[in-house]
Amino acid sequence: MADRKPIESWLTDMDGVLIHEGVPIPGADSFLKKLRESGRPFLVLTNNSIYTPRDLHARLRRMGLEVPIENIWTSALATARFLDDQRPDGSAYVIGEAGLTTALHDIGYILTDHEPDYVVLGETRTYSFEAMTKAVRLINDGARFICTNPDETGPSVEGPLPATGAVAALITKATGKQPYFAGKPNPLMMRTGLNAIGAHSETSAMIGDRMDTDVLAGMEAGMQTFLVLTGLTRPEDVDGFPYRPSKVVDSIADLVDRI
Secondary structure, three states, rough: OOOOOOOOOOEEEOOOOOOEEEEOOHHHHHHHHHHHHOOOOOEEOOOOOOOHHHHHHHHHHOOOOOHHHHHHHHHHHHHHHHHHHHOOOOEEEOOOOHHHHHHHOOOOOEOOOOOOOEEEOOOOOOOOOHHHHHHHHHHHHHOEEEEOOOOOOOOOOOOOOOOOHHHHHHHHHHHHHOEOOOOOHHHHHHHHHHHOOOOHHHHEEEEOOHHHHHHHHHHHHEEEEEOOOOOOOOOOHHHHHOOOOOEEOOOHHHHHHHO
């Protein structure tokens, strides 16, 4: 592998890297503490668009993990940044929770079901047939279709739940229109995040537990990538992909000394 520049900025996924089923993964607190003390730019990322950064800051704090609000980057924020760049002061019909609606309000978007520029689909625990029907009709009438992330299922204590990607497939089947996904593995989420903290891809690293989202997005954004084995990916899974992370480590604890 060609020599890479020293890592000056860190991006890390949340679920499977820092926490697992609401419990901190050993080493996560030490990693975050060292990042804060180092003064290096960093972001904690999540494809989940339900919560605002303030919500996630509070949830992580209750678990004993301190992540400043400005160091949290969600697919909702990436979606809002994308829409603000594409069509400033536009309008959208939104299916989602506070994380998404707040992000769109903050960029000056009008949320409406009357001739919106976009239909924006995000994560929610209360997908309704009425809302999906309205989305289908608005898209058929010319609204552009945007999704926060392509994840097809989400976790719950009872088991997997249908998530944004699954609902997007239903709407696509009904309209014939494919959405644009702003979240991982789209490297757009990485690049908008790097821009938010003034970092550069050639001196940044992405840590994740999934080859098909975290590692792929980091690699396509030009960053070094670290795969941890505390989430969904097993060591034997890695060779099944046509690309590889820069390095595979057991957990976030193995990267504390890299900061």
